[in-house]
Amino acid sequence: MPRPKPLRNADSSGTMKLTSFLVQRDSAGASKGKMHKEHCYPAPEPVMAETEPDSVSQQSLEKSGDTTACDNNSSASQSASSCSSDQDVCSSFSASSPDIGKFFNKRSSLTDGDVFHILTNHWKPPSSYQFPLPKGKKQGRRCQRQWFEQFPWLAYSTSDDGVFCKHCVFFSSCENLQVNFVGKPFNQWQKALEKIREHGDTGKHRDALMKSENFVARMKQPEAGIDVVLDEAAAAQIEKNRLVLAGIIKIILLCGRQGLALRGTDDDGVLGENNRSNFNALLKFSIDSGNDTLKQHLQTCASNATYISKTTQNNLIQIIGDEIQSQVLAEVRDAKFFSILADEVTDKANWEQLSLVLRYVHKGEIKEEFMTFIQCEDITGETLANNILNALREWGLDIQNLRGQGYDGASNMSGKFKGVQARLKEVNPKALYVHCASHCLNLLCFESLQRATSEEHV
Numbered sequence: 001m002p003r004p005k006p007l008r009n010a011d012s013s014g015t016m017k018l019t020s021f022l023v024q025r026d027s028a029g030a031s032k033g034k035m036h037k038e039h040c041y042p043a044p045e046p047v048m049a050e051t052e053p054d055s056v057s058q059q060s061l062e063k064s065g066d067t068t069a070c071d072n073n074s075s076a077s078q079s080a081s082s083c084s085s086d087q088d089v090c091s092s093f094s095a096s097s098p099d100i101g102k103f104f105n106k107r108s109s110l111t112d113g114d115v116f117h118i119l120t121n122h123w124k125p126p127s128s129y130q131f132p133l134p135k136g137k138k139q140g141r142r143c144q145r146q147w148f149e150q151f152p153w154l155a156y157s158t159s160d161d162g163v164f165c166k167h168c169v170f171f172s173s174c175e176n177l178q179v180n181f182v183g184k185p186f187n188q189w190q191k192a193l194e195k196i197r198e199h200g201d202t203g204k205h206r207d208a209l210m211k212s213e214n215f216v217a218r219m220k221q222p223e224a225g226i227d228v229v230l231d232e233a234a235a236a237q238i239e240k241n242r243l244v245l246a247g248i249i250k251i252i253l254l255c256g257r258q259g260l261a262l263r264g265t266d267d268d269g270v271l272g273e274n275n276r277s278n279f280n281a282l283l284k285f286s287i288d289s290g291n292d293t294l295k296q297h298l299q300t301c302a303s304n305a306t307y308i309s310k311t312t313q314n315n316l317i318q319i320i321g322d323e324i325q326s327q328v329l330a331e332v333r334d335a336k337f338f339s340i341l342a343d344e345v346t347d348k349a350n351w352e353q354l355s356l357v358l359r360y361v362h363k364g365e366i367k368e369e370f371m372t373f374i375q376c377e378d379i380t381g382e383t384l385a386n387n388i389l390n391a392l393r394e395w396g397l398d399i400q401n402l403r404g405q406g407y408d409g410a411s412n413m414s415g416k417f418k419g420v421q422a423r424l425k426e427v428n429p430k431a432l433y434v435h436c437a438s439h440c441l442n443l444l445c446f447e448s449l450q451r452a453t454s455e456e457h458v
């Protein structure tokens with residue numbers, strides 16, 4: 001005989017998983033020692049580049065003697081001294097819109113200032129830009145503009161007609177430098193979307209992204225200590241994650257309040273036209289209404305961390321339920337005395353489910369709050385009474401403060417000797433039994449209608 005389903009546990013794995021999402025600090029700490037300290041000029045404000053990549057300033061960079069950004073012969077220290085002694089080089093660089101394709105595999109020869117400038121000012125294709133067709137072809141697939149909105153980490157290189165991951169180019173821990181997006185441009189446009197998503201899902205990309213964000217934050221606030229910058233970056237990430245979860249939780253709460261099922265049997269996870277569950281429809285509505293945080297999250301998150309799967313929905317429902325339950329219990333403890341209402345019903349899987357409601361007075365108002373369903377092995381008075389007593393014990397409610405019991409008139413509930421009410425009275429004689437008034441009304445209506453119908457036929 002299967003065991004009854006236990007009551008909700010606030011320390012479910014779902015809670016743990018979601019908590020880790022909220023407080024993830026990633027590997028930022030690990031990158032502390034690897035960050036370069038030298039930078040030869042104040043960090044420039046990031047600007048949107050809307051012109052062609054500035055090849056002139058790139059040439060001036062080469063002519064002026066600072067070849068560090070263009071070849072790999074100079075060391076980082078040479079680059080730093082070059083910048084500190086030649087402000088013209090730095091200023092010409094900071095005014096340009098560098099093509100990221102000229103800098104991959106050159107991290108060691110770039111100053112931190114150079115990297116910051118490339119990350120924040122790299123060339124972006126303007127709206128009028130026509131992406132070229134593959135070399136030597138008159139038709140075929142080409143780079144698509146919307147990919148850059150969908151994946152903010154992508155950067156286009158005109159010199160290669162390819163895309164890079166701007167974070168991995170400078171911060172990847174990948175040992176193989178010939179990897180697409182990192183050490184060589186990606187331009188297999190037929191498989192682009194699949195490969196771009198694949199790269200965005202890798203742990204090494206996420207690690208590089210976090211290092212890059214920390215780096216940019218440190219460069220923007222050079223006066224702040226590294227710990228402060230890392231804490232701020234982590235706090236910003238946590239805040240962003242909270243906003244994402246808040247958007248998802250609000251949809252679940254709305255469905256709960258309106259009595260809407262979240263999904264059908266096969267509507268899991270993917271947000272698309274074919275998935276028409278209420279949850280996904282509301283998610284889409286929220287994004288279309290301007291929830292950019294949620295939009296960006298779903299466009300860039302790893303496929304196993306969307307936080308919209310049925311598993312996450314169920315975890316969130318349980319967490320919300322636990323929270324509501326704890327608030328109700330706080331009110332009941334505050335009221336001290338309480339009553340219970342219970343009834344059992346057979347579910348679709350032929351299991352007996354005992355629904356349990358608490359009735360109490362809170363701030364002068366009578367409240368009746370549903371607490372839980374308890375799966376029962378059978379529906380004898382003894383089993384049901386034990387389940388109720390166990391639930392009250394688990395919630396920390398004193399059975400001696402029970403003042404009323406309301407059930408239907410079935411003998412297993414209302415029986416004077418072996419019914420639930422009699423067994424609870426054995427424990428606390430002050431727990432008076434009242435035949436549930438709503439159930440009486442239901443019986444009355446049913447009987448009246450039945451008689452009215454039969455008289456009509458006569």
Ligand SMILES: [Zn+2]
Nearest residue numbers: 165167168205
């Ligand atoms: Zn990457």
